[in-house]
Amino acid sequence: MANFEPKIVAFLCNWCSYTGADLAGTSRMKYAHNIRIIRVMCSGRVDPTFVLKSLREGADGVLICGCHPGDCHYHEGNYKCLRRYEFIKQYLTEMGIDKKRIRLDWISASEGKQFAELADAMTEQVAELGPCRVRSIMENVT
Amino acid sequence: MKHRITIDPITRLEGHGKIEIFLDKEGAVENVYFQVPELRGFEKFCEGRAVEELSQIVTKICGVCPGCHHMASGKATDAVFGVTPPPTALKLRELFYMSHFVHSHIAHFYALAAPDFVVGPDAPPGERNILGVIGKVGLEIGGEVIKQRKIAQEIQALLGGHQTHVVMNIPGGVRKGLTIDQRDDIAKKAEGFIEFAKFSLKIFDDVVLANEKYVDIILNGPYSLDLYSMGLVDENNHVNFYDGKVRVVDQEGQEHCKYSPDEYIEFVSERVEPWSYLKFPYLKKIGWKGFVDGKDSGVYHATPLSRLNAADGMATPLAQEQYERMYKVLGGKPVHNTLAMHWARLVELLYSAERCLELATDPQITGKELRAKIDKNNITGEGVGTVEAQRGTLTHHYWTDEKGIVKKANIIVGTTNNNAAICMSLKKAAEGLIEKGKEPDHAILNMIEMAFRAYDPCFSCATHRLPGDMPMIVNIRNYNKDIIHTVKRD
Amino acid sequence: MDKENKEKLKLAVYWGAACGGCCVSVLDVHEKLLDIVAAADLVFWPIALDVKYADVQKMPEGHIDVCLFNGAIRNSENELMAVMLRQKSKIMVAYGACAQMGGIPGLGNFHDRKSIFDRVYKDSESTENAEGITPQPKYDVKEGRLDIPAFYNDVKTLRDVVCVDYFIPGCPPQSERLLEVFMAISSGAELPSKESVLGALDKSQCDECKRKKTDNKKVDRFYRPWEIEDDGETCFLEQGVVCMGPATRGGCGVRCIEGNAPCRGCYGPPPDVTDPGAKMMSAIATMIDSNDEEEITEIMASIDDIAGTFYRFSLPSSILRRKLMPEVVEVD
Numbered sequence: 001m002a003n004f005e006p007k008i009v010a011f012l013c014n015w016c017s018y019t020g021a022d023l024a025g026t027s028r029m030k031y032a033h034n035i036r037i038i039r040v041m042c043s044g045r046v047d048p049t050f051v052l053k054s055l056r057e058g059a060d061g062v063l064i065c066g067c068h069p070g071d072c073h074y075h076e077g078n079y080k081c082l083r084r085y086e087f088i089k090q091y092l093t094e095m096g097i098d099k100k101r102i103r104l105d106w107i108s109a110s111e112g113k114q115f116a117e118l119a120d121a122m123t124e125q126v127a128e129l130g131p132c133r134v135r136s137i138m139e140n141v142t
Numbered sequence: 143m144k145h146r147i148t149i150d151p152i153t154r155l156e157g158h159g160k161i162e163i164f165l166d167k168e169g170a171v172e173n174v175y176f177q178v179p180e181l182r183g184f185e186k187f188c189e190g191r192a193v194e195e196l197s198q199i200v201t202k203i204c205g206v207c208p209g210c211h212h213m214a215s216g217k218a219t220d221a222v223f224g225v226t227p228p229p230t231a232l233k234l235r236e237l238f239y240m241s242h243f244v245h246s247h248i249a250h251f252y253a254l255a256a257p258d259f260v261v262g263p264d265a266p267p268g269e270r271n272i273l274g275v276i277g278k279v280g281l282e283i284g285g286e287v288i289k290q291r292k293i294a295q296e297i298q299a300l301l302g303g304h305q306t307h308v309v310m311n312i313p314g315g316v317r318k319g320l321t322i323d324q325r326d327d328i329a330k331k332a333e334g335f336i337e338f339a340k341f342s343l344k345i346f347d348d349v350v351l352a353n354e355k356y357v358d359i360i361l362n363g364p365y366s367l368d369l370y371s372m373g374l375v376d377e378n379n380h381v382n383f384y385d386g387k388v389r390v391v392d393q394e395g396q397e398h399c400k401y402s403p404d405e406y407i408e409f410v411s412e413r414v415e416p417w418s419y420l421k422f423p424y425l426k427k428i429g430w431k432g433f434v435d436g437k438d439s440g441v442y443h444a445t446p447l448s449r450l451n452a453a454d455g456m457a458t459p460l461a462q463e464q465y466e467r468m469y470k471v472l473g474g475k476p477v478h479n480t481l482a483m484h485w486a487r488l489v490e491l492l493y494s495a496e497r498c499l500e501l502a503t504d505p506q507i508t509g510k511e512l513r514a515k516i517d518k519n520n521i522t523g524e525g526v527g528t529v530e531a532q533r534g535t536l537t538h539h540y541w542t543d544e545k546g547i548v549k550k551a552n553i554i555v556g557t558t559n560n561n562a563a564i565c566m567s568l569k570k571a572a573e574g575l576i577e578k579g580k581e582p583d584h585a586i587l588n589m590i591e592m593a594f595r596a597y598d599p600c601f602s603c604a605t606h607r608l609p610g611d612m613p614m615i616v617n618i619r620n621y622n623k624d625i626i627h628t629v630k631r632d
Numbered sequence: 633m634d635k636e637n638k639e640k641l642k643l644a645v646y647w648g649a650a651c652g653g654c655c656v657s658v659l660d661v662h663e664k665l666l667d668i669v670a671a672a673d674l675v676f677w678p679i680a681l682d683v684k685y686a687d688v689q690k691m692p693e694g695h696i697d698v699c700l701f702n703g704a705i706r707n708s709e710n711e712l713m714a715v716m717l718r719q720k721s722k723i724m725v726a727y728g729a730c731a732q733m734g735g736i737p738g739l740g741n742f743h744d745r746k747s748i749f750d751r752v753y754k755d756s757e758s759t760e761n762a763e764g765i766t767p768q769p770k771y772d773v774k775e776g777r778l779d780i781p782a783f784y785n786d787v788k789t790l791r792d793v794v795c796v797d798y799f800i801p802g803c804p805p806q807s808e809r810l811l812e813v814f815m816a817i818s819s820g821a822e823l824p825s826k827e828s829v830l831g832a833l834d835k836s837q838c839d840e841c842k843r844k845k846t847d848n849k850k851v852d853r854f855y856r857p858w859e860i861e862d863d864g865e866t867c868f869l870e871q872g873v874v875c876m877g878p879a880t881r882g883g884c885g886v887r888c889i890e891g892n893a894p895c896r897g898c899y900g901p902p903p904d905v906t907d908p909g910a911k912m913m914s915a916i917a918t919m920i921d922s923n924d925e926e927e928i929t930e931i932m933a934s935i936d937d938i939a940g941t942f943y944r945f946s947l948p949s950s951i952l953r954r955k956l957m958p959e960v961v962e963v964d
Contacts, residue, residue: 090938416767
């Protein structure tokens with residue numbers, strides 16, 4: 001869809017992925033501006049509510065990043081996130097929302113380049129899907 | 143100038159409804175429309191659910207007869223999995239179900255029916271309620287009604303967990319059994335039900351049948367419709383609420399058809415009208431000929447009276463005596479007088495009570511085998527469950543995928559069977575009671591309502607006190623919808 | 633009706649898209665109904681009294697002291713009456729799961745008006761409707777015009793259409809809880825802040841549930857209730873059966889669990905939770921005994937119908953509120 005700039009909310013964990021994104025910034029890497037970052041202490045903090053609320057408030061996509069498996073600062077937090085993510089995907093599918101609108105990936109503190117690439121890939125993926133209708137439907141309950 | 147009487151909402155029954163009475167220029171009744179303004183869409187939103195969950199979802203179709211939907215659903219679910227519950231489970235289900243009938247029939251008779259008969263259809267409005275009934279028959283009765291209803295509810299809670307939206311059924315059987323102490327306690331309570339049922343029939347005898355005026359209203363009032371009668375019967379053609387075949391007899395009592403519940407689609411069709419959300423079932427082989435009665439019209443009723451008409455008798459002795467007596471007094475079988483539904487309901491109450499006792503004294507009821515084993519590979523993917531709800535034959539039909547997830551659902555509800563009959567009863571009552579050119583007064587309005595109430599469209603209220611009057615405002619509007627006259631009853 | 637008696641509370645009970653179970657719950661206080669009737673005049677209750685809409689319309693503003701509104705908002709009449717009763721009532725209570733969250737009728741939000749009508753009136757196997765007739769809000773018969781309420785595309789909760797003062801949860805609310813609330817109101821006790829939940833406990837179902845619980849809730853798969861031999865004593869979740877207990881407010885007396893059926897969430901969210909389904913997803917996810925993505929997916933596959941199970945009663949009040957249909961349907 002031409003000229004559609006998706007809004008993507010990204011929950012990044014403090015210890016790895018947020019630092020990785022920060023590295024992308026300080027290295028002046030260019031990547032899609034569509035990402036709005038929210039820092040959480042651990043990807044395990046990401047409640048399904050956050051994802052659903054993001055969509056409800058107008059996000060077209062939600063990205064979650066955590067430490068690589070085995071590297072979580074809190075040991076198991078990223079695995080908890082992984083399990084919840086599977087649930088969210090299934091739930092969104094049942095609700096008629098394309099599960100490609102959300103994505104979970106692992107970014108370490110040193111992976112600035114990977115973060116930039118992920119941001120671009122996610123933006124392209126969501127742009128292809130078009131605007132998410134959740135917010136407009138909710139505001140026009142008929 | 144055309145006149146129109148709107149009654150909105152109709153009250154003292156479960157659910158939403160309104161009545162539009164059209165009068166012609168001379169003020170005679172031209173037509174009557176009974177409209178149901180509600181729909182929730184269970185037949186659609188059951189899709190995608192695991193089939194066993196439906197037994198707990200469909201109870202929310204009706205909070206007054208949730209047990210009926212639960213049983214029909216449980217039976218359909220068993221059929222989907224291709225299993226038959228073990229005898230103990232079936233008996234536990236039926237015991238629950240008989241208790242459910244006891245509670246519902248008691249409540250309906252005393253709070254809805256009795257006022258019109260015990261006190262009188264044209265008695266002062268202030269007396270035409272349960273208080274008036276109590277005034278006539280004694281203060282103990284009100285307390286006894288509440289007590290018996292409570293006991294029946296408690297049995298439901300014991301067997302079914304949730305007292306209203308019961309959770310008893312699981313594919314292949316039931317979730318909970320009975321201990322010997324519990325069984326004995328229920329047996330004692332069932333004896334109390336029998337006594338109370340006998341007593342209720344006696345009230346009907348002493349107050350209604352002994353009164354020539356009431357008998358005249360029942361036999362000769364504008365409430366008769368010559369319809370086909372439907373009901374579930376067992377292998378002896380006796381009335382059974384939980385299981386059996388569906389039997390339909392014609393206006394002379396001859397068997398029109400008798401079919402296994404899963405064949406229902408060949409025998410019953412539903413019609414849609416644009417002015418009501420409720421569909422109109424009719425007998426398929428005869429066809430829809432309009433809102434008319436008679437042998438050539440497919441309109442039928444499914445009520446306590448139709449059940450007794452369609453059967454050859456009752457399966458328990460005391461109820462059988464009363465069955466024979468009822469038909470003797472009313473001049474033979476089948477009976478088409480709508481108000482006789484109230485009598486039939488009391489005969490059923492007695493049967494339910496006797497059956498409760500039979501089941502509660504059956505040694506198998508405390509058995510330990512509560513469930514048949516489910517083999518996922520034997521899933522048939524389709525099932526029909528039919529029971530008699532208090533107000534008519536109830537059918538649930540489910541189709542599922544190989545995992546038992548519902549693909550489609552089709553439901554024909556008890557009262558739905560009577561949709562066309564109710565329209566016609568109301569019209570007949572209005573025609574017979576509203577005098578041409580004369581504004582209907584309070585007594586007339588009440589007697590029109592009686593045509594509706596006989597079908598027990600669900601609810602009843604064993605409340606201690608109804609407001610003495612039945613306040614009603616009837617607005618008569620001209621063609622421009624201006625109110626030209628108001629009849630009030632405060 | 634004692635119109636002159638100013639000491640009695642004026643109580644109204646009304647239903648939207650409802651089943652009648654909430655009205656039954658009022659009666660199921662049994663002989664305690666005498667206490668209610670001693671303290672209150674029932675001024676509007678279609679299931680039991682012959683008061684008509686025109687009578688309600690005539691009532692002055694604030695005439696009704698307490699209105700127990702049960703049922704969801706499914707059509708225009710439900711909304712009209714909610715608005716009218718809000719105007720006539722001092723206290724408006726969303727009574728029961730349907731008024732609070734949408735309830736079972738809320739499952740209609742997996743569909744829209746067209747697909748519901750198509751199934752009910754056209755595709756149903758026993759329905760003969762070659763002309764494709766569907767109910768119309770206005771229809772002309774030869775005698776005149778008939779009207780019925782317009783069926784909305786979306787199920788709404790009571791709060792979506794009027795300001796709600798209190799919520800009494802449950803499907804239906806347990807009668808003992810209703811009695812407690814009624815006695816508090818009629819005795820003039822100070823009521824909690826607006827929009828509070830009344831007649832329920834402050835903790836989840838698990839707190840009341842008598843089943844045995846341990847700290848070990850890891851499962852390697854989930855089971856449908858009929859796939860296990862329930863021992864009648866152990867926590868359902870520990871047996872691998874989905875039970876909404878952790879995300880459901882207590883107060884019902886754990887009636888379904890007493891019947892050996894797992895909880896399905898009719899008592900609504902625990903305090904401070906807006907979307908119980910999302911919380912339950914989170915809780916259940918914690919139970920999955922695996923860190924491997926493939927294994928996790930496999931375990932997930934043993935749960936059917938996530939949306940319909942976790943949002944059984946709360947779909948219209950959930951964050952997403954409804955399933956997105958392929959096209960937006962225009963309202964007439």
